[in-house]
Amino acid sequence: MTQPLLQQFAHDLQDCWQADYFRLRARLNRLAKNPDQKQLGQLQKAILKSKQFRENRSAALPDFTYPEALPVSENHKQIAEAIQRHQVILVCGETGSGKTTQLPKICLEAGRGINGIIGHTQPRRIAAQAISNRLAEELKTEVGKTVGFKVRFRDRSSSENLIKVMTDGILLAELQQDHWLNQYDTLIIDEAHERSLNIDFLLGYLKQLLRKRKDLKLIITSATIDAERIAAHFNDAPVIEVSGRTYPVEMRYRPLHDPDSDDDPLDLQQAIVSAIDELQKEGRGDVLVFLPGEGEIREASKTLRHLRDRMDILPLYARLPSAEQKRIFHPGGKTRVILATNVAETSLTVPGIRYVIDSGQARISRYSWRSKVQRLKIEKISQASANQRAGRCGRTGPGICIRLYNEDDFNNRQPFTEPEILRTNLAAVILQMVSIRLGDIEQFPFIDKPDARLVKDGYRLLRELQAVDDRKNLTATGKKLARLPIDPRLGKMLLAAEKTNAVTEVLAITTALAAQDPRERPQHKQQAADEKHARFRDEKSDFISLFNLWEYLEEQSEQLSHNALRKLCQKEFINHRRWREWHNLHRQLKLALKILIIKLNKEPADYAAIHRALLSGLLDQIGFKDKKFEYLGCRNQRFFIFPGSGLHKKPPKWLMAAEVTETTKVFARIVAGIQPQWIEQVGKHLIKHHSSEPYWQKSKARVGGYEKLTLCGLIVNPRRNINYAVVDPELSREIFIRHALVYGEWKNNLPVIQENRSLIEQVENLEARTRRRDILIDEQELYDFYAKMLPANITSGASFERWYKQNQNARKLKLDKNTLIREDARTVNVAAMPEIWRQDNLQLPLTYHFEPGSEQDGVTLKIPLSVLPQINETLTEWIVPGLIEEKILAHIRGLPKSVRKQFVPAPDFARVANERLKFGENNLLAELGKVLKQITGFEVKKPDWRTENLPLHLKMRFEVIDREGQ
DNA sequence: GGGTTAGGGT
Known part of the structure; x- marks a missing residue:
């Protein structure tokens, strides 16, 4: 029973509306595996509904004709057949062929637009809207029904549309939701030769999609010159040429520098003057002059001042105040000379032009991945661009184009302008591609593959914005950024503003940065304009200036009527249309933030909060x-x-x-x-740390140091104190052990450390008393002892104490005296170096110092001032038992040569004499003389004894201490 | 010390 029913459903599905088809088929497949009567019933209803919907679309198909005057009308049958036979076709033809408006109708003729919508894309919003109006008119319907349109801020489209005109950006945006573009059965990508970022991305994407969606038809329109490349990209799709309806344009080459003439080369301004002179002789007609930028336009309008009574000299560029732009479209009585930038090449059509003067130059934006800077340099335009300019004077009758360069120059130029994808930062495109999981960008079928270094640089920026991780995967931030209809840098600022609680301000600022500046500076009223704008000016931040302007305009727009606001804008040099754009963008972004559950702050944010958020981008x-x-x-x-x-x-x-x-x-x-x-x-995630100069920081019982902070090479902090353990724990541990434990430069209350320290001091004292350096084990051994015992993470006093308190093992750090004293020095006679000096009942401290050459070298007797008179000086001559033999030897060696030779070898005599002497009894030299006479019979005369040259350590030092202990 | 082209959007 179920089986035939399923077959019937599958059959009916073929007649459903396409947007439903894939969804319904999936439901059907699920049910085929796992039948359920109730669900089958629901599916049947859905299929019938969708079938009905499609039938309604079919019934809505309007009658239409092709205007006879248009060249494309002659080819409509041929084109419709090509559409039926091929998945992709290219239609090329110059302006005036009518292809833009007639192609959607030809698609209807070919049976498209019923299963799914015919999507028609335009590079510019104004064009999309105008074309949908025109189509609706020709199909005798209202916009929004059979013909819909959708641009940013304005959506008059619905599933009822047979034809939907939109910007290419909208189609790209829809891609994020519907990777298969299921609502369309046909796509017309118009003006593909413009090769904007959007178009190149779309054409690459569609190339992939067409393999998966065999039912989808693609029609691409382009200028003839670019058609072959694009056709090749789509596996040599057929190219249908439609003749344009343009008049012949005569080319004249008038280079600034004439190789056949001895005259000095002209400058651009002079060349324009003489070209206008030349054209005036051809008869009356409006002139369109193409110049690279506003500067040149301003200069030219000055040079052409002298023509002002005969002609209207009109500048034309995108930033021009709208009132002045309007003059272009309302010709007055006089001949017009329009000085224009590239706006007049693609975006605007100036009516009634008979002559064109082409400087052959334009400012071209190029992003340098090497310096990460956008360049806006004047360059020679391509042949395609030059021809487009020339074409601007052949629309209403035959025209003349004067090129201010020679024919060879023209022939040597690049055939077309480099597509945008090769000269722009790719972060935004990459973000989109990653977001819809397009896989490896290197493999993506772009018509012109962007340089790998440019792709890499795009990823770099995304990584800096923390939108992707090191493995090029989208982060949580990246996912949010992909959902914000704004440049990733600006999106990042908004997300950061949530954290600093400054979303209100940052939203106004980022939308201002995304939109065009509404502040106008008319050529002759610059000062007046600057004065009006000065009210908003902030001396610390241009961003705040923008925010001030925003607040002012928001307030005014709430209080004033539409017309009053318009007047205010005009008076205060604000471009009302741009203000609307800014306002609309603001509204759109506010909605997007709401979806991301990001709230606007009610309290004003301070400077730091706002600018820290901005800085993150x-x-x-x-x-x-x-x-x-x-x-x-x-x-x-x-x-x-x-x-x-x-x-x-x-x-x-x-x-x-x-x-x-x-x-x-x-x-x-x-x-x-x-x-x-x-x-x-x-910028924490981007900061590079360069640490240096680790040192033992006694006061903090840790290893300190310095670091230099840089961000992409710029020093943002030249010298900052740091805890060195953070950058180099291993080295810090070494320094800690050496200074804190081995040298004892650490104040603490830990018994083990105290005891070890005092042991070490005892041994050091022993060395001083015995005037030896070889008793204490050497530093390295002591270091090794601690290094072996301490865990790797002990790098400071604090971490040591923590470990010590938690770990019983730490008690093993205790040193014993035997480990501290070197094996060969364990039998030292300490008794001979007493620490107390005795004289009768007097006991005074003796201290030892071992530093030959120093004043402190030797034995010091500390005497309180009060007992000084009691000191028996004769007794001190004997110094201490451990040094007396050395002193005797020194005395013998100090004798005059004739005397000294009686006591050779001197050390033997010194030893024997010392054995016979009674330490501390009577005068040392007198007793020594006696003993020596006993041994040799030779008497040393008193004056022969010299004491001046005796080494310092063999004379007792006296340190007198007063009451204060000084 | 001294002045930038034009489009597009979840």
């Missing part, structure tokens, strides 16, 4: 001011504060920068002063 963009206006940053990079910064006049010692870009110089833009200690704390 900018750890490799810090700098130390080591010259008047110059900073030393990571990897020996030098940079300057950008002149637009509020800190430009008062540069702080330490700063961090939201971005570091090299233009005319390496500039740090949006900066703030920081405390170097913050770097140590926030």
Whole structure:
């Protein structure tokens, strides 16, 4: 019974809506193994519902025609057939072919859009919205039904859509949720030749996905020049060429330097003037001049001042105040000369252009993995880019393009602009790829593989942000970052702000950094604009300036009507549209934070809390001011504060920068002063420690030392006191044993240590008394004794005491006197070196010191001042028994030569004389003379005895102590 | 001491 039913279900599944298909099939497979009547019933209902849904889609298929005027309309049958026959096709053709709007309809004609949605991607939001409007109009429906669109901040799409127009970023974002892109049966990737990061990532991903989803069709549109490369990437997909509807453009090459002329080379400005002159002779028509940047545009509008009464000279660049941008689209009476950056090449279409002047240059952003700095240098544009520029004057009639370079130069240029993926930091892309588990990035089928060093550098940044671990796996932080629709650096700041309780402020700041700066500086009102903006300026932090601006605008937007706010913005040089963007971004991120359960603080956060959070995303963009206006940053990079910064006049010692870009110089833009200690704390995981100079720190009974802290090569702390045991426990243990235990440089109350110490002192004293150095076992033996007994983790007084208290074994550390005295020195005559000097009833201490040459060398008798007169000096001549023989010998040797020769060998005479003398009785020299006469019969005359040259240690030293003990 | 191109998003 069940079996035929299952077969019926499997059959019906074929007619379901595709987004349901895979889910329902999985349910069916589960039930086939494990049938359950109730669930089978539910499945049947679901299948019927989905079938019905698909039928409704089919019924919603509108009637449509192709506008005859469009070239693509001629090919619609051919294209529809190609779609049916191939999984991937390329459609190329220049602007005006109508491919963008007609392709979705051709897909419908080919039967697409019923099983699943036809997804159509655009690089820019405005274009996506405009195209969906246009399509809805042509299909006689409203946006949101048959045709939907979805861009950031605006979603008018639904499962009812047959066609859904969106930005490529949206499709990428959807990938995170649905790796199979199941809701689509067809994808149109438009403007693929632009080769943005998004497009390259999408094309790589789709190449893999197409193998798994054989039912998915892919249509890629591109400019003709790039089509082959892309087709090759998709296993030589067929390329269908659609003619454009453009007029011929005449090329004229007018290089600055003419090789056939002796004239001096022109500069760019002069060349523009003469090109405009030349074009004026061709008849009236608006001119579009392509220049690399705002600077050149400003300069050119100055040079062209003299034309102002005849022509409108209009600058055009993305940061231009919107009011001024609008003038481009409302031509006045005069001939217009529009001085434009690359905005006019792709993003904006300037209507009614008859002439183009192309400088052949553009500022190109390149990220250097070597210096980790973004460069924005003026470069020669590619042939593709030059042709695109020229094409801008062939849209309404035949045009003329003057290139300010020669034809050879053109022919030698790169055919296309290097795709973005080869010249940008890849951290954000890698984060996404890791997050959707795309596996090894080296294996990912990019059309142009990014340099391995660039990939490595992307991982480096992610590791610095703690988004991935050493094995390139996503961390908890990384998972959160992947869910925040913002640059990973900025996302990291937000996550850090949760910890410092500054999310409110950091959210406003990070969204400002992600959006474009809404502050406008119109060319002729720069000072007025600066004055208005100065109200928000913070002298320590450009981030705070942004936050001040945010608070002001938020407050105003709550109080004022939409129109009043608009007027206020205009008056105060704020770009209202950009402010809306900032506001929207803020709202979106706030929602994303809510999902991550990150709360906004109600109490204002202080400077440290805000900037420590910001710093966590900018750890490799810090700098130390080591010259008047110059900073030393990571990897020996030098940079300057950008002149637009509020800190430009008062540069702080330490700063961090939201971005570091090299233009005319390496500039740090949006900066703030920081405390170097913050770097140590926030950047703990990146700090390198260079320790040095370990020493015994007696007061703390531990091994101290110093360390230098660096972060990517920058010294963030030159000399910091440390507990050396942390960096080198082994060495610290050695130093501890030597100083604390062997040398006794440790004050403590531990009996074992005290006793050992006093034993050692006793033996040392013995050495002094016997004037020998070979009694105490040597230092190394003592060291070895302790080293053998102590566990490896004992590195300081504190750790020793802990161990000692907890461990009975520690008692074995006790030394005994025999181990301390060397074997060959165990029979020393100590009695001959008394510690007490006796004279009648007087007993005074004798101390010994063994240091030949020193004043203290020898025996010292300590005499209190009060007993000084009682001291019998004659008795002290005898010094101590242990030294008397040596003293006698010294006396004999001190005799004049004629006398001395009577007593040869002197040591024998000294020994015999000493044996006969009675120690301490009468005058030493008198008694000695007597004894010597007894032995030899020779009498030493009194003046022959010399005492001056006697070694010091053979004369008793006297130390008189007064009442105070001095 | 002195001034940066343009797009895109969970």
